[in-house]
Amino acid sequence: MQKKVACSFPDEVLEHVFSFIQSDKDRNAVSMVCKSWYEIERWCRRKIFIGNCYAVSPRMVIRRFPKVRSIELKGKPHFADFNLVPDGWGGYVLPWIAEMAGAYPWLEEIRLKRMVVTDECLELIAKSFKNFKVLVLFSCEGFSTDGLAAIAASCMNLRELDLRDSDVDDLGGHWLSHFPETYTSLVSLNSSCLGSDEVSLSALERLVGRCTNLRTLRLNRAVPLDKIANILGRAPQLVDFGTGTYGADLQSDVFSSLAGAFSSCKELRSLSGFWDVVPAYLPAIYPVCSRLTSLNLSYVTIQSPDLVKLLRHCPSLQRLLVLDYIEDSGLEALSSSCKELQELRVFPSDPFGEEPNVSLTEQGLVSVCLACPKLQSVLYFCRRMSNVALVTIAQNCPNLTRFRLCIIEPRTADFLTLEPLDVGFGAIVEHCKDLRRLSLSGLLTDRVFEYIGRYAKKLEMLSVAFAGESDLGLHHVLSGCESLRKLEIRDCPFGDKALLANAAKLETMRSLWMSSCAVSFGACKLLGQKMPRLNVEVIDESGPPDSRPDSCPVDKLYIYRSVAGPRFDMPPFVWTMEEDSALQLNTIGNPIGSEWEHNMKGIQGLRAQMPFVLYLAELSNTSQW
Amino acid sequence: MEGSGVGGSESGSMSTVSREDNMVVSSEDSSCPDESDLELGLGLSLGGKTGGFKMHQLSKGGQFARILTAKDLPSVISAASPSSSSSSSSSSLSRANVTAGTKRTADSVAAANGSSQVVGWPPIRAYRMNSMVNQEKNMATEGFNSTMVNHKSETSMVEKTTAGIGKYQNNGNIKLRKSLFVKVNMDGIPIGRKVDLNAHESYEKLAKTLEDMFLKTTSSVNPVGSMTLELGVMKKITRPSKLLDGSSDFVLTYEDKEGDWMLVGDVPWEMFLSSVKRLRIMRTSEATGLAPQLQERNQRQRSKHN
Numbered sequence: 001m002q003k004k005v006a007c008s009f010p011d012e013v014l015e016h017v018f019s020f021i022q023s024d025k026d027r028n029a030v031s032m033v034c035k036s037w038y039e040i041e042r043w044c045r046r047k048i049f050i051g052n053c054y055a056v057s058p059r060m061v062i063r064r065f066p067k068v069r070s071i072e073l074k075g076k077p078h079f080a081d082f083n084l085v086p087d088g089w090g091g092y093v094l095p096w097i098a099e100m101a102g103a104y105p106w107l108e109e110i111r112l113k114r115m116v117v118t119d120e121c122l123e124l125i126a127k128s129f130k131n132f133k134v135l136v137l138f139s140c141e142g143f144s145t146d147g148l149a150a151i152a153a154s155c156m157n158l159r160e161l162d163l164r165d166s167d168v169d170d171l172g173g174h175w176l177s178h179f180p181e182t183y184t185s186l187v188s189l190n191s192s193c194l195g196s197d198e199v200s201l202s203a204l205e206r207l208v209g210r211c212t213n214l215r216t217l218r219l220n221r222a223v224p225l226d227k228i229a230n231i232l233g234r235a236p237q238l239v240d241f242g243t244g245t246y247g248a249d250l251q252s253d254v255f256s257s258l259a260g261a262f263s264s265c266k267e268l269r270s271l272s273g274f275w276d277v278v279p280a281y282l283p284a285i286y287p288v289c290s291r292l293t294s295l296n297l298s299y300v301t302i303q304s305p306d307l308v309k310l311l312r313h314c315p316s317l318q319r320l321l322v323l324d325y326i327e328d329s330g331l332e333a334l335s336s337s338c339k340e341l342q343e344l345r346v347f348p349s350d351p352f353g354e355e356p357n358v359s360l361t362e363q364g365l366v367s368v369c370l371a372c373p374k375l376q377s378v379l380y381f382c383r384r385m386s387n388v389a390l391v392t393i394a395q396n397c398p399n400l401t402r403f404r405l406c407i408i409e410p411r412t413a414d415f416l417t418l419e420p421l422d423v424g425f426g427a428i429v430e431h432c433k434d435l436r437r438l439s440l441s442g443l444l445t446d447r448v449f450e451y452i453g454r455y456a457k458k459l460e461m462l463s464v465a466f467a468g469e470s471d472l473g474l475h476h477v478l479s480g481c482e483s484l485r486k487l488e489i490r491d492c493p494f495g496d497k498a499l500l501a502n503a504a505k506l507e508t509m510r511s512l513w514m515s516s517c518a519v520s521f522g523a524c525k526l527l528g529q530k531m532p533r534l535n536v537e538v539i540d541e542s543g544p545p546d547s548r549p550d551s552c553p554v555d556k557l558y559i560y561r562s563v564a565g566p567r568f569d570m571p572p573f574v575w576t577m578e579e580d581s582a583l584q585l586n587t588i589g590n591p592i593g594s595e596w597e598h599n600m601k602g603i604q605g606l607r608a609q610m611p612f613v614l615y616l617a618e619l620s621n622t623s624q625w
Numbered sequence: 626m627e628g629s630g631v632g633g634s635e636s637g638s639m640s641t642v643s644r645e646d647n648m649v650v651s652s653e654d655s656s657c658p659d660e661s662d663l664e665l666g667l668g669l670s671l672g673g674k675t676g677g678f679k680m681h682q683l684s685k686g687g688q689f690a691r692i693l694t695a696k697d698l699p700s701v702i703s704a705a706s707p708s709s710s711s712s713s714s715s716s717s718l719s720r721a722n723v724t725a726g727t728k729r730t731a732d733s734v735a736a737a738n739g740s741s742q743v744v745g746w747p748p749i750r751a752y753r754m755n756s757m758v759n760q761e762k763n764m765a766t767e768g769f770n771s772t773m774v775n776h777k778s779e780t781s782m783v784e785k786t787t788a789g790i791g792k793y794q795n796n797g798n799i800k801l802r803k804s805l806f807v808k809v810n811m812d813g814i815p816i817g818r819k820v821d822l823n824a825h826e827s828y829e830k831l832a833k834t835l836e837d838m839f840l841k842t843t844s845s846v847n848p849v850g851s852m853t854l855e856l857g858v859m860k861k862i863t864r865p866s867k868l869l870d871g872s873s874d875f876v877l878t879y880e881d882k883e884g885d886w887m888l889v890g891d892v893p894w895e896m897f898l899s900s901v902k903r904l905r906i907m908r909t910s911e912a913t914g915l916a917p918q919l920q921e922r923n924q925r926q927r928s929k930h931n
Contacts, residue, residue, distance in 0.1 A: 081748070081750045081751065082746070082748045082750070083744055083745050083751055083804060083806055083819070083821070084745045086818070086819075087817060087819045088816040088817075088818060139750075139752070165750065165752040167751075167752070275756070298753070299756055299757075347749070347753065348747065349757075351747045351803075352801055352802060352803045381749075406748060408801070409801070410746065439748075463748075465746065490746075491743070541838075
C-alpha cells in the first residue's frame with residue numbers, strides 16, 4: 001500500500017506565501033481551508049480589523065492571533081456622530097490597550113474610530129509599545145493634549161499621528177515640544193481638530209523642519225496664515241496639506257511669500273483647512289491647483305463665483321468637499337472643469353434656516369452626474385428633490401458606490417409631483433449595481449424598501465430616517481439585502497414584527513440601530529432571550545424600561561452580534577436583554593403577548609442563514625468584524 | 626478549528642448586572658404609569674460572578690441633591706416642577722401616556738415631546754457643527770441678539786407641532802433645531818455627559834435635566850478610567866436626607882469663552898447660551914473663587930425674606 005503523500009510544504013513556506021495575502025477576507029478564507037492552514041495563518045496574521053469592539057473580547061483576539069502588529073477598532077454606532085448616542089454609552093479602548101500591552105509588545109499601529117480614549121490610554125501606549133508607529137484617532141474623545149505629549153515624548157519611531165475630527169481637550173500647543181530634538185520620523189500629522197488658540201509655532205516649525213519624510217501635515221485653526229509660508233518652506237515635499245486659519249488683512253508681501261511657498265510644493269496633491277477664508281488669499285494656491293486631486297473647502301464661506309474661479313484651476317480634481325454656497329451654477333461649472341471627479345460632498349451652510357439661503361437644488365447634483373463619468377461617491381444636502389432627477393442620476397451614474405442624500409426637511413415629497421420619492425431611490429438601487437452605501441431622505445413609503453430589498457444586493461450600509469409606513473418596509477430590507485452589514489434607522493414606524501421575523505438575519509450583520517421607532521420592550525427582551533449571539537441593548541435615559549409595560553416602545557435600540565457575550569461597562573441608562581434573564585415577559589394586560597411567540601415561530605420563522613457549522617467557523621474569524 | 630469558540634466560555638454564565646427586580650414597585654399594572662409617585666426601589670442583580678450591585682434610585686421630587694443656580698435661591702424645592710413625574714422626565718412619561726398600549730409613530734413622539742425636538746437632524750457631524758458655530762460666532766456682531774431671535778422662533782415652531790400627520794403630506798411639523806451640546810462634568814463622577822442647551826428654555830429646566838442626569842441615578846458607572854473593569858463598585862449614594870433646605874452640596878458653574886469659570890444664572894439665558902463653553906457641577910466647598918458671589922447672593926436672598 002502506498003503511503004499517501006501529504007502536503008509537504010513546510011510551515012515556513014506557507015507562511016511566506018500567506019504574507020502576500022493582505023485582505024482580511026482572503027486571510028479568513030485561507031484560515032478555513034484546513035486545520036493546519038488555520039494554525040499557520042493565525043500565527044502570521046499581523047493586521048486585524050474589528051468593526052465593533054464589543055463583538056469580541058481582547059482576550060479572544062489575543063488568544064487566536066498572538067503576533068499582531070496592527071489593530072483597528074471601532075466603537076460607538078455611527079449615529080453617535082449626530083449626538084444620538086448619549087455620552088457614557090461605552091466604546092472604551094482602555095481594556096484593549098491594557099491587554100495588548102502585555103500580549104503585543106511589538107504592536108506598531110493602533111487605529112480607532114468613535115472610541116473613548118483617555119490620557120491614561122495614551123500614556124500606556126507610549127510606555128508599552130517600543131516600536132509604535134501609527135496612531136489614528138478618528139472621531140474619538142476623552143483625552144487631552146497631555147496624553148499626546150506622552151506619545152510625542154516616548155514614541156521614537158512614530159510615523160503617523162492623526163487625530164481627525166476627535167474631541168480633544170486642548171490645553172495649548174506645548175505638547176508639540178515634547179517631540180525630542182532627535183526625533184525625525186514623522187510622516188503624517190493631523191492635528192486639525194485641536195481647538196485651543198495657543199499653538200507652539202516654534203516647536204511646530206522645528207518639528208516640520210527636521211522631519212524630512214513628512215508627507216501629510218494638517219494644521220489646526222490656531223496657526224495663522226502668515227506662518228504658512230514658513231512652514232511650507234520647511235516641507236516642500238508635502239503631499240497633503242491642511243492650512244490653519246486662512247484669513248488675515250491682505251498684505252502683498254504675505255501674499256507673495258505664500259504663493260511662492262505653495263509653488264515650491266511640487267508634490268502637493270491635497271489641500272484642506274481654510275478656516276475663516278479671506279477670498280483675496282485664495283489665488284495663492286493657484287500654482288498647485290492643476291495637480292490637486294483632493295480639495296476640502298467645506299469650511300470656506302465664500303460665494304459661488306469665487307469658488308468657481310478657484311475650481312477652474314483644478315482639472316485633476318477627484319475629490320471635492322464644499323459648502324452649498326457653490327449653488328447649482330457652481331456645480332454646473334464644476335462639472336465642466338473637473339472631469340476626473342470621483343467624490344463630491346456638498347454640506348449645508350444654514351441647515352436650520354427655514355428658508356433656503358442659497359440657490360442649490362437637485363439640479364446641481366444632476367449636472368455633475370451628467371458630466372462627470374467617474375463619479376462614485378456622493379453626499380448631498382439640499383432642500384428639494386424629484387423622482388425624475390433621481391432617475392436621471394441613476395441612469396447616468398451606474399458606477400455609484402456610495403449615495404447619501406439628505407433632503408433637509410424630513411418627509412419632503414417630490415417637489416414636482418408631490419409624490420413620494422420611492423421611484424427615484426428605486427432607480428438608484430436598480431441601476432447602481434455596485435452600491436455599497438445608501439442614505440435615504442424625503443417622503444418614502446414601504447415601496448422604496450421593496451425596491452431596496454429587491455435590487456440592492458451589494459448594499460452594506462443603509463441609513464433610514466423619517467421613512468416607511470409599516471413593518472413591511474423593514475422586512476423587505478432585512479429579508480432582501482444579502483450583503484447588509486449595518487442598518488441604522490431613526491424615527492420610522494417599524495415595530496416588532498419585522499424584527500422578530502428576521503431575527504436570524506441580525507446575526508449576519510454587524511449591527512442594527514433603531515431609535516424613535518416602535519419596537520416594544522417586550523420584543524427586545526424576547527430577542528435577547530432567543531438570540532444568545534446577539535447583544536440587544538436598550539438605551540433609555542428616562543428610566544428603566546421595565547418600569548413601563550412591555551408593550552411600551554423603547555427609545556433607542558442597538559443590536560449587534562457578539563461572541564463575547566454581554567458587555568460589562570454599560571452606564572445606568574443602557575440595559576442588555578439577556579438570555580438567562582429572570583425577567584419574565586410581562587404578559588399582564590399585554591394584548592399582543594402571544595403574537596411575539598407566534599412571530600418567532602411564525603410564517604417566516606427563524607430561517608437559518610447558513611449551515612450551523614459554517615456559521616460557527618465564520619464567527620471564529622474575528623477579524624472580519 | 627476553533628469551532629467551539631462561540632464565546633461559550635465568555636458569555637452565558639456571566640451576566641451583566643441586570644436590572645431584574647430592580648424596580649419600581651407601584652407600577653406593575655397594565656397601563657403605563659400615569660401617576661407621579663413611583664416608589665423607591667433598590668435591586669440586587671442575580672447571578673453574575675462579579676456579584677455586583679446596580680442601584681437605581683428613583684426619588685421623589687425635590688428631595689435629592691439640588692444644583693444651585695442663581696434662580697434657585699431662595700427656594701430650592703419649588704423650582705422643581707411638581708406636576709411631572711419625579712422619576713422619569715416628564716416628556717417621556719407623557720409620551721408613554723399618549724401611546725399606552727399602542728404602537729408609536731415618530732410623529733406622535735414629536736408631538737408629545739413638546740420640549741424635546743428632533744435631535745441629530747439634519748445629520749451633520751458634531752465636529753462640523755461646532756466649526757460652523759464658531760465661524761458664525763466670529764462673524765456675528767451681536768451674537769446675543771441673534772440667539773435670542775432664534776430662540777423666539779423656536780418656541781413658536783414648537784407650538785405648531787401637531788400629532789397625527791397624514792401620510793402624503795410634506796410634513797412641516799418636524800422641528801429642526803440646532804443643538805448646542807456642551808460637556809457637563811460633576812465632581813466625583815469620572816464620566817462626563819453632554820447636554821443640549823438649546824433643548825432647554827431656562828435655567829430651571831437645565832438644572833432639572835442635570836439633576837436627572839447626575840443626581841438621581843447613583844453613580845453605578847464603572848470606573849472605566851481604571852485598569853480593571855469590575856462591575857459592582859458601589860458608590861456612595863447621595864441621600865436626600867443629607868441636604869438641608871435652601872442649600873446644596875453642589876453648585877452649577879460654567880466656563881465662558883474667555884476661559885473664566887462663572888456661576889450659572891447671573892446673566893440672561895440667551896447671553897449665557899452665547900458665551901458658555903462647558904459646565905461643571907462643582908462641590909460648594911471647592912467653589913472658592915465663586916464663593917463670595919454665592920455668599921453674597923445667599924445674603925441678599927435671605928435679607929429679602931426677613
